[in-house]
Amino acid sequence: NAGVTQTPKFQVLKTGQSMTLQCAQDMNHEYMSWYRQDPGMGLRLIHYSVGAGITDQGEVPNGYNVSRSTTEDFPLRLLSAAPSQTSVYFCASSSRTGQTSPLHFGNGTRLTVT
């Protein structure tokens, strides 16, 4: 199993550009989520999904969209990039057993917005 795969690993955008961060998992996990990690602020939840067709907002959803058309994929879209979105983005998944299972993280995407 590859686990959770994120692409790209690095990305530089100009202010106002849009892009999609890809996330795929091959563990048949129902729960998937996106976090951003900034120095001194830990991991903050952007959006999450408890199954195909179901998404919900996390702590910092503004400026980001998600969709979950399949169990395997959970892309994160930046609509109009801003310098404040410079961060490391992690996708994570978990088997949905009463939300008592650990998160499996991808290797992250380092995004810089200039």
Place this chain on the structure above:
Amino acid sequence: GENVEQHPSTLSVQEGDSAVIKCTYSDSASNYFPWYKQELGKRPQLIIDIRSNVGEKKDQRIAVTLNKTAKHFSLHITETQPEDSAVYFCAAGYQKVTFGIGTKLQVIP
């Protein structure tokens, strides 16, 4: 939603000493409390977890304790080694998994 507080934010210990990191949470519905270790430039990875029906769990040099009444849980690392140096995160939450701010542990040889 869930609110998780973690302290200390940094911790330096001599090799061989013990390290303790503490977290508190706010949502009484939370019933699963994992700890993650993140090495520099890497992804967070689970090191130990505890469920609400258990008060303590050990795995070799690592242990976690949970006090549901007080809504706090702690990570204990004994006989620390240089390879324990990393950032440690606690987490809690039912669907919105919330992380603590992280503790940077430095083990001094």
